[in-house]
Amino acid sequence: MTKWIDAEQIKDQVSLVDLLTRLGHAPAYRSGKELFYRSMLREEKSPSLCVNENLGVWFDHGGANSSGIKGGNVIDFGLSYWHPITFPEVLEKIRNAMALPIQEITDADFREKRPRQEATRIPNYRIIGVRELGNHPAISRYLQSRGIWEQAQGRMKEIHYVIAAGPKQGREFFSAGWQNETGAWELRNRIGDRDFKSCLGRKAITFVPGSEDCLSVFEGYMDYLSWLRDNPEAVDSVIVLNSVNLIDSAIDKAATYARINAYFDRDKAGETAFQILQQALPHVQDRSLTYAGYNDYNEMLMSRPPLRLPWEESNIFDKVLATYRR
Known part of the structure; x- marks a missing residue:
């Protein structure tokens, strides 16, 4: 008889959210079925480690950590959280944290093979409309507040979708969106006092073809449109x-x-991403000094005072009347 910690048992029975709670980590906020945490795998200010309760998976949008693991199941999290200890030691750590019993198995149990099932992810949404900008005032206000309303024309759409299952089944939502290379829709909107980010479909990069010699690389689509506002003739x-x-x-x-120009965020995740890009392609140029003093291009754009038309200038009537005074 052998004592054994079953990895499959841990994956099937241990809730990642419960494990994080027992380790002393609480979510910063919830977005649908996803919980966002300030990453405990590295230093950061904004919550970017996402946990999907239903699927039992996590993904760190903020960048790589010392383990190099960016996401996965509860065991992948343990391998990253307790890096660099071994796989069996991680299983023991999780078992202790969750107070799981150790199974006692015979040699015959080792010879039995459980049939493996392919994991399938069923979409929890249904797109009900893809419309041109200008139909929904809330989306229009959001893009105007980001300073890229004109640049978004023809480059973004209004995406209307409905939740297909779960507590919010049947509820309709909307966001500004653009497509990535897989045809999935990357979504952005503002909900209350925070920005909403999501993706309907498989996450991927977005590529906009242009010059065959010169390439500009951005972290976010809003930064790309902000750069386009300053460089309307760029090819x-x-x-x-x-x-x-x-x-x-x-x-x-x-x-x-x-020629490659990189406009990444001026934070640790952006710096790490640039270093990885530069190691692979040494001729890449860091253009983040363009918005020195700000985290990203769009933040710099939004900090600019709005342009006023002549008749919108403050005290304009007093100035006009002053020309008639004798």
Whole structure:
């Protein structure tokens, strides 16, 4: 008789949310079925580690940690959280944290093979409309507040979708969106006092074809549109990562370009992503000094005072009357 900690048992029975709670980590906020935590795998200010309760998986949108693991199941989290200890030691850590019993099995149990089932992810949404911008005032206000309303024309759509299952089944939602390379819709909107980010479908980079020689790479689509506002005549091809964890996909796409400019966030995740890009493609240029003093291009754009038309200038009537005074 042998004592054994079953990895399959841990994956089937241990809730990642419960494990995080027992380790002393609480979510910063919830978005649908996803919980967002301030990453405990690295230093960060904004919550970017996402946990899907239903699927039992996690993904760190903020970048790689010392283990190199960006997401996965509860055991993958343990391997990252307790890095660099061994796989059996991670199972023991999880078992202790969750107070799981140790199974006693015979040699015959080792010889029995459980049939493996392929994991399938069933979409929890249904797209009910893809419309041009300007139909929904809330989306229009959001894009105007980001300073990229004109640049978004023809480059973004209004995405209307309905939740297909769960507590919010039947509820309709809307967001501004654009497509990535897989045809999935990357979504952005504002809910209350925070920005909403999601993806309907498989996460991937977005590629905008242009010059065959010059490429500009951005972390986010809003940064790309902000740059386009300042560079309306630019003909560069463009890659938008949509997540710094997709930097490897960007490297594959960027390899053929003679000139590459990177406009990444001025934070640790952005710096790490740039270092990875530069290691693979040494000729890449860091253009983040363009918005020095700000985290990203869009933040710099939003900080600018709005342009006023002549008749919108403050005290305009007093100034006009002053010209008639004798």
